[in-house]
Amino acid sequence: MQIIEDSLDQLLKQVAIRTNAVANREEVEKSVREIIANVIKDGDQAVKMYEQKFDNVELESLKVTQREIDDAYEATDDTVIKALELAKANITSFHQMEVEDSFIDAKKKGVIRGEKIAPLAAVGLYVPGGTAAYPSSILMNVIPAKIAGVSRIVMVTPPQKDGLNKAVLAAAKIAGVDEIYTVGGAQAIASLAYGTETVPRVDKITGPGNVFVATAKKQVFGQVDIDMIAGPSEIGVIAGSQAVPSQVAADLLSQAEHDKLARPILVTDDRSLAEAVSKEMDRQVDLLPRKEIAKAAMENEGFIAVVDDIDDAFTLMNAVAPEHLEVQLPDAIEYLNQIKNAGSVFLGFSASEPLGDYLAGPNHILPTGGTARFFSPLGVQDFVKRTQFVSYTRDALKKEKDAITTLARVEGLEAHARAIESRFDD
Amino acid sequence: MQIIEDSLDQLLKQVAIRTNAVANREEVEKSVREIIANVIKDGDQAVKMYEQKFDNVELESLKVTQREIDDAYEATDDTVIKALELAKANITSFHQMEVEDSFIDAKKKGVIRGEKIAPLAAVGLYVPGGTAAYPSSILMNVIPAKIAGVSRIVMVTPPQKDGLNKAVLAAAKIAGVDEIYTVGGAQAIASLAYGTETVPRVDKITGPGNVFVATAKKQVFGQVDIDMIAGPSEIGVIAGSQAVPSQVAADLLSQAEHDKLARPILVTDDRSLAEAVSKEMDRQVDLLPRKEIAKAAMENEGFIAVVDDIDDAFTLMNAVAPEHLEVQLPDAIEYLNQIKNAGSVFLGFSASEPLGDYLAGPNHILPTGGTARFFSPLGVQDFVKRTQFVSYTRDALKKEKDAITTLARVEGLEAHARAIESRFDD
Structure with a gap:
């Protein structure tokens, strides 16, 4: 990756240019608007028409049967089931700590004031098709909703010619999804936002998707709530001279392999570490099945910045506001106060980012594209609403x-x- | 107002039609897109150009001086200052109960997991011009942000030919706004989202506005966070035979006077109460300065539904999901469990809705248009972000x-x- 050594001011300027690039896609907006209008008007019929048009699939029924789900679960390797169950346990114990309590205040004579926290009634989860259908993401979406007390969790996912991904269906069963429909794209988002004869209207839609899905989510926002609009994955690593180059390189590549627009960033105060990591990445990337994607990400979006001291590294990283931030420094937890903008933070030499993707328990649905300035990881808080009350x-x-x-x-x-x-x- | 007596099923259908009406305004979207692009490109120069074009004001400086603010405070009637101070105290004591704590978990050997809650760095508050500039709304926006710990609170408001509303400036001073700029419309939202030479870029924009402001907020969502898109005010009253018709009528009119599209709704199991309230509203509305607005709201959007029993009243009201809900029944607090969708709830015969608009302490920035299904009142939670961390x-x-x-x-x-x-x- 490109190594940049410059003043903090210059580096901050470069980072600002990168994070402000947001494309405005008028054509996509227009066709999504049309899809939504047709799903409102014609319901299931419109959905089936679009599935034929876009996914080239003729659907009789939109609903996945319990039998299909159970069969997929049975066909899933036992080690995978066990790994999903361990992940579920860790994700559950972490998210239970997020539960907020209602409160009531009766300090003043004749006055009662309070706030009641209650779950949303129904939520919809979008799961992309093909290789982007991740069982782990189903756990990350569904478990916080379950803990919040949501009673109807609906999953939608594009139909696949060879049948739905079995591990995805197994994860849906383990997580406790209530019903699954084979609908994808903007038509899926429209169905969840407005309801059709088959697909129920929900209160909130979560989950990532392509530009049509993201645009549709933005357009239905207000009719339903949505989670944040997910962008390409990002990893920022702040590392000092004691970090191991091969480990830093492997961690950067773990996010680079996600997407040609993924952004792997290393900031270090050690020029020789910068060079060693760069060399290691070049060596390791050639060994990866997804090397074309990872190489493109390294070239398009990746960089290594060498700064004067570690405080500058935090200043620069706070301007980037990365989705994932690794702090590969001794006594890493002591830097927590200096981290202002980041979705999920990995402290110390052993907290490799994929630990958070799968198992540690914090959520992996995180703010991207600099939005960690104001957005938070998906959590139990996203699946409740508050109602205030007074009595005088x-x-x-x-x-x-x-x-x-x-x-x-x-x-x-x-x-x-x-x-x-x-x-x-x- | 129109009195409807029908089966619960029929009433639910009518309510569904009402709440789903969302207009799609392509022209507004287009001109807002252009305004935002120009503010990004030309900064202050574009802002001043639009202020001349739309507000017919030639601005030298965008910033309101501390002197102007202090003078407005001095010129504000003492009883108003005292009322604002009392409101501030109640709003503060209520919102302090909303503060969430960071957590850390060290139950497993070698594992630390946690979530750090931190304030947003900067937020922007839009205050409409003219008669819709409400001092009370400034308290409701700013106090939760202050309690969250936001260090830079920026207010924008359209320039006024006769100078800014003095009570608004006084409220800004009392609430603790850090800086004020005379910019309105979509150009104000663009300035806050992207920053200009004068107006700082913020992390979140809150506050109501006209269709241009609302559309701009929706378009910059993702570049910054926004609060909900505010629609016309709504009041739902559930009342039984023991309610006082003149009081119910007065409460319904308190929201009807806001907007020709405001929605006053009464649901009762007592036909004679329905008739008495209707008669009272006709009598009282003629005595109001804003009677034209209130009458239009009663005709356009208002209705009185007579149901078989009080359980049906709650079912119907939950489908409406009103911004404000009054429960004018004996032992009103016992119905809290039956209230699923409402922004702010007023329990008992004395909890008249304007109590919540000004003084009780709960927020008056509330979900409208049926969005209480999934949105919550503005609160301290809206001005913080969460960062998760793990160490293994x-x-x-x-x-x-x-x-x-x-x-x-x-x-x-x-x-x-x-x-x-x-x-x-x-």
């Missing part, structure tokens, strides 16, 4: 009556003032 | 190594497996 006695209201009517009248909202005063007309 | 020793990683590499290879991600194995090459 007439005496309690009387004490605050004048303040309310004063503010209402300053805002020119006379009926607001009168609603309060109507309690004291007699 | 080599021994701890060794125990889970095989499960990770098994899952990586099932997904065809060889480089993921090798990253883990690179720790055990020796």
